[in-house]
Amino acid sequence: MLSNYFKIGFRNIIKNPLQSAINVLGLALGIACVFLISVYTEHELTYDQYYPDYQNLYRITWNSDNPQTRTPHPMAQAMVSDFPEVESAVSLSPYWAAGLTRRIFSVRNLEKNIRFDERNALMVDTTFFDVFQLPIVRGDGKKALKSVNGILLSERIAKKYFGDEDPIGKHLAINADTVLAEVMAVFKDVPEKSHFHFDILGSYFREKSRDPGNAYYSWADFGHFNYLRLKPGADPKALEKKLMPWVRKYLTATDEEYREAIANGEGFRVQRVTDIHLKSNLRWELESNGNVGYVYIMAAAALLTLLIACINFMNLMTAKSAERAKEIGVRKTLGAFRRQLSLQFLSEAVLVAMLAVGLAVLFVEASLPIYNSITGQSYELRYLQSLPLLIGVGLLTGIFAGAYPSLVLSAIRPHSILKGKYIGSSQGTTLRNVLLVVQFSISMILITGMAVIFDQLNYIRDKNLGFKKEEVLVVAVKDRSVRSRMEDLKTELLRMDGVRSVSASSNLPGSQFNQNTISLVENPENDIDVSEVFVDYSFASTLDIELVDGRFFAVEDRNSSNVGFVINETAARQLNSGTILGKEIQWFLYEDREPLKGRVIGVVKDFHFQSLHEPVRPLLLALSPSYNHLVIKMDPSNFDAKLTQIKGIYGKFDNSFEFEFSFLDDQLNYQYAAEERTGIIFATFASLAIVIACFGLFAMAMLVFNQRVKEISIRKVLGASASGLIFLLLNNFTKLILIAIQIATPVAWWMMDQWLDNFTYKVGIHPVIFVGSGIILLIISWVTLSYFTLKTARINPAQTLKTE
Known part of the structure; x- marks a missing residue:
């Protein structure tokens, strides 16, 4: 029996090539998105699972x-x-x-x-x-x-x-x-x-x-x-509760300090190793981790794309009910039960879905190299391992998309059909309109999401970080002996044409910074954690860091017995001193030694030395030869020749290690590589979803036009203008789009607001984004409908009404 159902299904596919092509292509694109995202999510969700009994592996962290x-x-x-x-x-x-x-x-x-x-x-x-x-x-x-x-x-x-x-x-x-x-x-x-x-x-x-x-x-x-x-x-949670009382016999602190730490939520935590990659972005991670939120975003985008394709299928199947009414009436008259008809239409839906799976595999194979280049991974679809997934997705998609149409079509009564009185169900029309609203709502959310994501990415790229990041070359200082000869190296580099300034530092903006505690000698109770960086005297001028009070380090400070520090505005503010210049600071740099003391000689304007996910934290700059990076501000013209010259000069001072360089702005942009990849992938899937929605809208408009062609001809005979008829056809679809925009706007706002919470510094969600997204959705829809509106304007009533 099933083979007979599939034969009938094939005949209907061939009989309605345009509708079938839209259904198969739409479902194939949606399923391809699901396949690509399933490869990505499987990769992200299975980190650290290669060790035996990986469920029992944990890491100890410090919460504060x-x-x-x-x-x-x-x-x-x-x-x-x-x-x-x-x-x-x-x-x-x-x-x-x-x-x-x-x-x-x-x-x-x-x-x-x-x-x-x-x-x-x-x-x-x-x-x-x-x-x-x-x-x-x-x-x-x-x-x-x-x-x-x-x-x-x-x-x-x-x-x-x-x-x-x-x-x-x-x-x-x-x-x-x-x-x-x-x-x-x-x-x-x-x-x-x-x-x-x-x-x-x-x-x-x-x-x-x-x-x-x-x-x-x-x-x-x-x-x-x-x-x-x-x-x-x-039980890891039970172990975690024991840690703070237990550690007291090893860590020296007063009862009050322990009670205060616990009351503030500080203490040791037991973290499952398999949670680290997606759910941990603590300070001093061994490597950059992923973000579970982005996995959810990608999965949602793929599922929404497939949902739009399924809605297309439902709408087109139910909209064709009038054309298939006689077939249903004859089958019921000959004794077919409703259950048999439901199974027939469900079989057709599964057949279309399985054809879509085959086409989706071709799409995945064609797009996988591009997808890998975007994600920076080497994903592949293993067909033998993925066969259950392929079949499962095809069956589930077919059953989900075909369930309602099969119930609607099998419920048609034969007596009204055979008398020629069946014109379709008003409930079916209402449901199709509801499904169209759902489609347009999803499209609106996706367009708005694209706009906000790229707005935030542009904000990150263009934001003034408080220093100059462009045209700055960074050379890794690997040989410690270079530090003692740094001044000679800088002198040689400054003789080059196009080299404007040279400096050196232990860390650079965008990297991780060590932290220690400082306090004013006069007020030791108010101690604060500061990020610290060792720099030379030309660091501020090389990166154009603004000084708001006092001075920066000078050449003569290298040989001075008086230790001086430069701090940022946040550190000065948290130290709670009215006039910070000249105040003596104690810096607890080494646990086993007395604090290093020195006076504040300058305050620099806050600059973003960490990513924009984080607020600007207190920073201390110290003059020291502990350099890991050579920083060169240069004219980028004729760069290759200049780089060769720089490499030659550096090689005179270090021939033990490979010469390694990068650009400061590239290092900073790398902090947002995950957001960039997410934005590109999200935009790709969102665009596909909108294209699929347009396929469905085109097919629905075609069916509506075919069903109303006689009505339009009569209106034209009675004097209706072409513009009036165009408005008549567009009016219903436009109303549905406007309803969808109203529904989608608060949902899109909430979703994007949640995503932006990942950033301390972020764009606002302005009404213009929703207005613009709505206009774009209307324009895309009207362009999709333009073929039928123009066809309406050129309709010839004599041809359409000649048999009446």
Whole structure:
């Protein structure tokens, strides 16, 4: 029986080619969107699931006004000793350079004379592989982590330095170390879907043996990342509640300080590792994370696109009821039951949906390279694995889109049909109008969403950040010896034509900044957390940072015994001092030393040294040779020649590391890469949804025109003008669009307001956006209807009424 239904379905598809093409094409585009987004969402939602029993992996974080990922180094092993529910734990840390930027290593294979710069190196406890059970492919991982000079390499890095040779027992020179590091194990490459990546592992033993008394490894320093593997069935929330009372025996603080911290919501948190990628954007994340909100936005856009296609199908099927009425009447007269007719029409809908699935696969294959270039990923549709998804989407789409039309068509009574009295149901017309309003409402929301997203992105790009970001070249300073010769390097660079200014700093706007506490010596109770950056005396002039009070650092300050600090307006305001200039500040830079004291010599205007997601926080600038970046303001003309010259000059001072450069504005724009990608993908799917809606509107207009052609001819005979007839046809659709605009406006406003809450600095949602979006929707709809309005104006009553 089903095969017979499908045969009838094929005949109807061939019999109505335009309607069938609109249905199949619309559903195919909608399903293609769902496929593309399903690949994206599956990728985003399955981070950190490659470890055995990944559900039991957790990270310890610190919650405060400015929550962070870093906690004390001894905490991991202390928790194993004191909490039976903790099966194992590990503390780890990247190797830090000044300002807590990632340290870059020059790694050399002396035998082969191979050298590369490496960033992804970690110090770890000996328990690392108890927590992160990454397969060891060669050597002994635990033994390597108990060795002072042993290191572990990823498969990729091992091949990079040793080719197909067995690397175990081989040695690598790291930076200027006289003691070579021995390769003692090789581990499987960390999968791409991990919230942090590493290629080189070294033991804390190595660093502690060099500086055993360093406070960095004490309870006083919140500078490490602590991970736990809990025993199956352990309650992480119950463990979390125990942490603050427990940690008191290790951290020195008064009862009042602990009570105040807990009352303010401060304290340690236990965070599931699988939640980190999408639900964690704390300070000092090991790598940039995703945003679960953007996953929801993309999924909603794809589902709304498919919903519009399904509405098209429903409308066209029910609108054709009058044309199929005789077929239904004959079948019922010959004994067909309503259930059989419903199943027939449902089978037709599923058939159309499955054809759409096939076409959608072609669309996905054609668009996947472009999609990958936008997202920066390498997604692929694995057909054998995706076959259940393909079939499931086709069946669900067909059943959802065909359920109502099959009920409507099967309910038609045969006696009214065979007497020629069936003209369609008024309830059906009402429902079609409701569905059209839903379509237009979704289209209005999508157009408004596009407008607000791109308005915010333009605002981010164009906002005055308080410094000059254009025409600024940044060179990574990797060799520490360059710092002592920085003035000579700057002098040589300034001799170049087109180089306007040169400076150096530990951090740059757009990167993460280390934080410590400062207070006025005269008012130590009012201490504040400040982000800190080490700069040279030309930093403010190079980036055009405005000074609002006092002065910036000068050349003579380098050799002065008087320590001076420059702070921003926010820091000056929070220190609550009427006149801040000349006041003495104590800076708690090192946990195991006395605070560094100095006087405020200047106040700079607040500038955005972090992304616009964050408010401007207190900032302290100190004169120091701890530089990681060389900052060059230059004329961009003839750039390639200038870059070659800069590279040559820099090579005289550092020939141990690769020359690496970037542009400051590119670094800043990278902070908003996720928003840029979301905007492009959202705009693409929104445009497709609107195109699909136009397909449906075109088909509905065609059916309405065909049903009203005699009425229009009679009106023309009775003297109706072409403009009046055009208005008659447009009037009903325009009313529906205006209703849709009214419904969609508050919904769109609420949705965009929620999205903008991700930004501290954002555009307002102005009424002009909704007015403009409504006008665009009207214009798109009128253009879609223009073919039939023009056809109406040229209709010949003699032809249409000659058989009456």
